[in-house]
Amino acid sequence: MGNIKINDRDIVVPGETLAEGMDFVPGFGTYRDGENIIAKNLGLSSIRGKVIKLIPLAGRYYPKNGDVIIGRVQDIMLGGWMIGINCAYHSMLSMKEGTSEFIERGADLTQYFKIGDYVVTKVMNVTTQKLVDVTMKGPGLRKLQGGQVFAINSNKVPRVIGKNGSMIQAIKDATGCQITVGQNGFIWLKGEPAKEIIAREAIDIIEKNSHVSGLTEKIKGFLGNQVK
Amino acid sequence: MTYDKRFDGRKSFDELRPMEAKAGIIKSADGSGFFKIGKTEAIAAVYGPRTLHPRFLQDSSTGILRCHYNMMPFSGCGSRIRPGGNRRSKEISMVMKNALLPVLDLKAFPNSVVDVFVEYPQTDAGSRCAGITAASIALADAGITMTDLVCSVAVGRVDDKVAADLNYDEEAYEDGPVADIPIAMLPNKKTFTLLQMDGEIPKDMFMDALKMGLKVCDQIKELQVKALKDKYGEKK
Amino acid sequence: MNAELRDHLIKALDKGIRFDGRKPDEFRKVTVETDITRNAEGSARVKIGDTELICGVKMGMDKPYPDSPDKGNLMVNVELLPLSSPRFETGPPGLEAIEMARVIDRGIRESGAIDVKNLCVEAGEKVWGVALDICTLNDDGNLHDAGSLAAIAALKSTRYPAFDGTEVDYKTHTDEKLPLSAEPIEVTVYMIGSHLLVDPTAQEQECYDSRITVAFSEDGTIVAMQKGGMGELSIEDIEKMIDLALKKSVELRKLLG
Numbered sequence: 001m002g003n004i005k006i007n008d009r010d011i012v013v014p015g016e017t018l019a020e021g022m023d024f025v026p027g028f029g030t031y032r033d034g035e036n037i038i039a040k041n042l043g044l045s046s047i048r049g050k051v052i053k054l055i056p057l058a059g060r061y062y063p064k065n066g067d068v069i070i071g072r073v074q075d076i077m078l079g080g081w082m083i084g085i086n087c088a089y090h091s092m093l094s095m096k097e098g099t100s101e102f103i104e105r106g107a108d109l110t111q112y113f114k115i116g117d118y119v120v121t122k123v124m125n126v127t128t129q130k131l132v133d134v135t136m137k138g139p140g141l142r143k144l145q146g147g148q149v150f151a152i153n154s155n156k157v158p159r160v161i162g163k164n165g166s167m168i169q170a171i172k173d174a175t176g177c178q179i180t181v182g183q184n185g186f187i188w189l190k191g192e193p194a195k196e197i198i199a200r201e202a203i204d205i206i207e208k209n210s211h212v213s214g215l216t217e218k219i220k221g222f223l224g225n226q227v228k
Numbered sequence: 229m230t231y232d233k234r235f236d237g238r239k240s241f242d243e244l245r246p247m248e249a250k251a252g253i254i255k256s257a258d259g260s261g262f263f264k265i266g267k268t269e270a271i272a273a274v275y276g277p278r279t280l281h282p283r284f285l286q287d288s289s290t291g292i293l294r295c296h297y298n299m300m301p302f303s304g305c306g307s308r309i310r311p312g313g314n315r316r317s318k319e320i321s322m323v324m325k326n327a328l329l330p331v332l333d334l335k336a337f338p339n340s341v342v343d344v345f346v347e348y349p350q351t352d353a354g355s356r357c358a359g360i361t362a363a364s365i366a367l368a369d370a371g372i373t374m375t376d377l378v379c380s381v382a383v384g385r386v387d388d389k390v391a392a393d394l395n396y397d398e399e400a401y402e403d404g405p406v407a408d409i410p411i412a413m414l415p416n417k418k419t420f421t422l423l424q425m426d427g428e429i430p431k432d433m434f435m436d437a438l439k440m441g442l443k444v445c446d447q448i449k450e451l452q453v454k455a456l457k458d459k460y461g462e463k464k
Numbered sequence: 465m466n467a468e469l470r471d472h473l474i475k476a477l478d479k480g481i482r483f484d485g486r487k488p489d490e491f492r493k494v495t496v497e498t499d500i501t502r503n504a505e506g507s508a509r510v511k512i513g514d515t516e517l518i519c520g521v522k523m524g525m526d527k528p529y530p531d532s533p534d535k536g537n538l539m540v541n542v543e544l545l546p547l548s549s550p551r552f553e554t555g556p557p558g559l560e561a562i563e564m565a566r567v568i569d570r571g572i573r574e575s576g577a578i579d580v581k582n583l584c585v586e587a588g589e590k591v592w593g594v595a596l597d598i599c600t601l602n603d604d605g606n607l608h609d610a611g612s613l614a615a616i617a618a619l620k621s622t623r624y625p626a627f628d629g630t631e632v633d634y635k636t637h638t639d640e641k642l643p644l645s646a647e648p649i650e651v652t653v654y655m656i657g658s659h660l661l662v663d664p665t666a667q668e669q670e671c672y673d674s675r676i677t678v679a680f681s682e683d684g685t686i687v688a689m690q691k692g693g694m695g696e697l698s699i700e701d702i703e704k705m706i707d708l709a710l711k712k713s714v715e716l717r718k719l720l721g
């Protein structure tokens with residue numbers, strides 16, 4: 001009979017034996033070594049029936065098709081823009097995907113996006129060699145005007161957004177700030193200076209406590225106290 | 229002077245110096261670790277996976293690992309160390325990389341690099357081992373996929389005794405033969421990924437020293453695990 | 465330079481507030497610890513918010529420079545370690561590190577903090593060399609002020625190693641302190657638009673126009689200065705910046721104990 005060595009939602013570290021015996025199945029972030037299931041990432045354990053997997057707590061963003069992310073224009077190339085997306089790879093925004101306007105040969109591409117601009121963009125394609133193509137064509141994809149952009153760990157993004165966007169909506173409602181959260185961990189924030197500070201602090205609390213349950217209530221409490 | 233007890237008051241020959249480990253101490257880094265053993269202090273920071281320049285260094289099948297061992301200019305027991313590295317620091321950087329690489333899986337990040345920087349505010353023997361132990365904490369903290377942690381410690385012999393975690397005075401013992409054997413181990417598989425030796429030692433004694441290393445490495449692993457879990461403040 | 469961020473910061477500064485809630489003339493929490501590494505003759509760790517660095521002082525026997533045979537040698541070096549920020553790279557010191565080291569060096573040298581004549585052991589042959597190495601551990605802006613504070617705190621804690629006339633015995637520290645006749649403290653004031661601020665975070669440091677670093681000795685005498693950045697300053701701006709720097713240097717000095 002198999003033997004689970006951990007509880008659901010425990011912090012586990014690489015090399016830690018999570019279960020013994022063949023009754024369990026290794027899921028994401030784990031591997032089987034002989035009879036044992038062992039963690040290969042720092043994460044939060046998740047036991048679902050026979051499957052033991054990890055929810056990672058650290059690590060850089062890994063681009064996936066369809067992710068809506070925030071990027072920063074880093075370079076202007078012959079055929080488009082190179083966008084930094086807070087991960088191991090740059091992405092390319094081709095002229096065709098950058099705008100639906102007709103761009104004349106030799107036109108000045110900085111009139112669309114210049115170096116240092118932040119954009120909300122979508123991952124279109126990731127090749128095996130990690131060439132990442134992004135597009136500006138889609139709802140909500142745009143150049144960001146004003147405001148500030150800061151980074152959190154991308155693994156914490158789901159907590160910042162919350163179930164059906166409940167967490168981020170609570171922050172927006174309480175502070176009146178405009179907030180866009182990129183899947184890559186870049187967050188754009190624009191509002192009244194004093195309210196921005198509250199929004200940022202709330203996001204900071206979520207990032208630090210993302211592994212703790214009951215976070216939504218905690219944040220609502222924090223916002224309630226701050227925005228009296 | 230005969231060597232019949234530890235020079236720094238340790239009670240047994242397999243006793244390690246007092247240790248301290250922490251994770252997540254450098255906010256700018258993707259992961260970081262601190263490991264102190266006796267008076268040797270190592271700080272490790274991990275950056276990456278990130279784009280690797282120049283391009284010809286890239287490997288299209290996997291991310292690569294780079295280690296950078298550096299003693300701060302005021303960290304040594306003698307006069308100031310000129311910054312900028314030397315042959316010794318280059319070699320140590322290389323063996324550190326080889327000690328850590330077997331547990332890493334960077335295949336998901338082709339063409340990228342993971343940089344590990346290890347710095348020492350103060351040293352008193354065993355610096356490469358403390359560095360590997362700190363780097364292993366930092367790599368796990370950075371969320372890098374790894375099959376196990378890596379624990380490292382020096383063992384050796386002083387005169388006719390096999391001992392663990394020699395300090396500087398023991399390494400410098402002059403009334404009899406000394407051997408210093410820095411090792412790194414994977415605690416699950418009980419395999420060695422760093423093995424160096426200088427000094428003189430008969431084979432039987434050498435094997436005893438390795439066995440002692442396997443035994444004491446569990447204490448280091450426990451501290452590494454605790455450091456990583458403490459960062460998230462054990463929720464229980 | 466990030467123009468969008470600069471505009472956004474100026475809007476906040478117009479209301480007298482910064483991204484982290486501080487007032488423009490407010491430092492983050494500053495802590496100073498001394499004797500933090502055993503092998504150095506003197507050392508200090510300074511934290512300003514999330515910025516952290518350490519300074520170690522090594523003393524050694526040098527030959528004096530030919531043009532100053534009876535004076536000891538002083539050297540300040542800054543290592544912007546790649547461990548402390550993704551911005552920093554391995555290799556020889558870049559411009560940023562060199563500028564920071566030279567300005568801190570000037571403050572210590574010109575204030576006469578160390579009487580280099582005292583460091584002479586045998587004119588023309590043997591003098592003490594005092595080497596300060598500032599190593600960054602985490603960069604979240606304002607490394608310069610942190611470095612200057614760490615340098616003085618480390619010097620204040622410096623004790624001579626034992627010396628028998630020929631060789632230095634680094635294993636034995638004497639009780640003899642390195643005498644300091646001044647304690648210069650540097651404060652950098654930044655100008656963004658028409659606003660002045662001190663102690664920028666890394667984010668704020670991305671978008672300043674000009675900065676002035678001013679070193680003061682205890683009585684408020686200016687002992688070193690450096691303008692940085694590509695902006696222009698009027699004489700009124702400069703006076704305001706010096707006044708603010710002086711005010712802040714008095715606060716920082718209290719931390720030296």
